[in-house]
Amino acid sequence: MAGAVSDDEHFRYVLRHADDNLVIAQRYGEWISRGPELEEDIALANIGLDHLGQARSLLTHAGELEGAGRTEDDLAMFRTEREFENLTLVEQPNGDFAATVARGFLFDTYQLGLWEALSSSADPTLAGIARKAHKEARYHHRHSTRWVIRLGDGTEESRRRMQAGLDRLWPLTAEMFTSDHVDQAMVERGIGVDPSSLHLEWSQAVEDVIDEATLEIPTEPASQTGGRSGRHSEHLGHLVAEMQWLQRSMPGLRW
Amino acid sequence: MAYSVPRMEGDEAVPKAADPGGWPMWEVFIRQRRGLSHVHVGSLHAVDSEAALQNARDVYTRRSEGVSVWVVPSSAVAAFEPDDAADYVEANAKPYRDATHYDIPDEVGHM
Numbered sequence: 001m002a003g004a005v006s007d008d009e010h011f012r013y014v015l016r017h018a019d020d021n022l023v024i025a026q027r028y029g030e031w032i033s034r035g036p037e038l039e040e041d042i043a044l045a046n047i048g049l050d051h052l053g054q055a056r057s058l059l060t061h062a063g064e065l066e067g068a069g070r071t072e073d074d075l076a077m078f079r080t081e082r083e084f085e086n087l088t089l090v091e092q093p094n095g096d097f098a099a100t101v102a103r104g105f106l107f108d109t110y111q112l113g114l115w116e117a118l119s120s121s122a123d124p125t126l127a128g129i130a131r132k133a134h135k136e137a138r139y140h141h142r143h144s145t146r147w148v149i150r151l152g153d154g155t156e157e158s159r160r161r162m163q164a165g166l167d168r169l170w171p172l173t174a175e176m177f178t179s180d181h182v183d184q185a186m187v188e189r190g191i192g193v194d195p196s197s198l199h200l201e202w203s204q205a206v207e208d209v210i211d212e213a214t215l216e217i218p219t220e221p222a223s224q225t226g227g228r229s230g231r232h233s234e235h236l237g238h239l240v241a242e243m244q245w246l247q248r249s250m251p252g253l254r255w
Numbered sequence: 256m257a258y259s260v261p262r263m264e265g266d267e268a269v270p271k272a273a274d275p276g277g278w279p280m281w282e283v284f285i286r287q288r289r290g291l292s293h294v295h296v297g298s299l300h301a302v303d304s305e306a307a308l309q310n311a312r313d314v315y316t317r318r319s320e321g322v323s324v325w326v327v328p329s330s331a332v333a334a335f336e337p338d339d340a341a342d343y344v345e346a347n348a349k350p351y352r353d354a355t356h357y358d359i360p361d362e363v364g365h366m
Contacts, residue, residue, distance in 0.1 A: 039301060039310035042313045042314050146306065
């Protein structure tokens with residue numbers, strides 16, 4: 001087996017995808033009891049649970065790869081936000097329902113391509129997780145896509161909010177397709193997929209839906225990146241603090 | 256407060272969750288396994304049939320996915336209420352409609 005450096009990259013690669021799912025699961029959880037309708041409340045909770053399940057599998061796998069005895073709970077509850085490697089997109093606040101739909105839509109489309117590619121990863125555990133996650137991603141993608149279309153091609157207010165949601169998040173999408181040395185190392189070992197290779201299909205899929213929703217494709221240029229290196233927007237700290245405070249105040253608490 | 260939904264510029268007071276009258280109601284029927292009948296499991300509000308199917312999956316198939324889900328606009332369902340039952344349901348016992356009402360002579364044997 002290769003030396004410590006390669007394994008660290010494998011660990012980080014799995015960890016960043018775990019963090020994407022863990023963070024967005026927290027965001028979906030914030031909608032519980034606040035959904036616009038009871039059925040959507042349940043739908044958003046279900047989607048959040050799917051992401052949490054993916055996060056758990058990935059965190060457990062990452063802990064095993066690291067070989068330092070850290071469990072999924074250790075990784076979720078006792079890292080600081082600088083050690084989280086999630087995309088800046090997924091930590092953005094929920095905003096209104098259209099903003100949540102926009103964030104879901106942009107991320108779900110990315111995950112579809114990602115999980116499909118990772119289904120043939122040389123890491124069999126990762127491939128197994130990816131195959132299951134891909135089915136869930138198809139459901140999430142259908143949910144968010146249909147809402148983009150309904151809201152965009154809807155009333156004056158729904159259209160305004162849907163466009164605003166997309167406009168605000170667009171500059172954060174470039175980060176999803178930016179490679180770093182961790183990605184490169186994983187591509188070389190057949191474990192990972194080059195994020196930039198997912199960009200074209202994502203763009204076409206996203207633009208088709210935005211067109212069908214009779215909305216404008218945003219033109220804002222890419223802004224902040226750095227999530228994959230632990231440099232986050234101001235939002236992640238609050239999310240992590242809320243998620244972790246219970247375990248940090250009573251470490252090892254179980255019920 | 257951390258959870259308040261940020262308001263956009265120029266928002267008037269946003270009405271509470273959509274008036275249920277705004278989203279049509281749907282009746283949900285699920286067939287758990289091949290060979291069984293669809294069973295009515297409940298109802299939900301959804302904006303169109305695709306949302307209704309999606310929501311039915313979320314609300315009614317949490318523990319086990321059925322093999323078939325039907326959603327029907329509630330307005331398409333014709334029904335009679337218990338108060339109307341007298342018009343539709345046979346209130347009077349009519350035992351002569353049942354074979355057990357009749358004595359069979361022993362010589363005939365089992366029928």
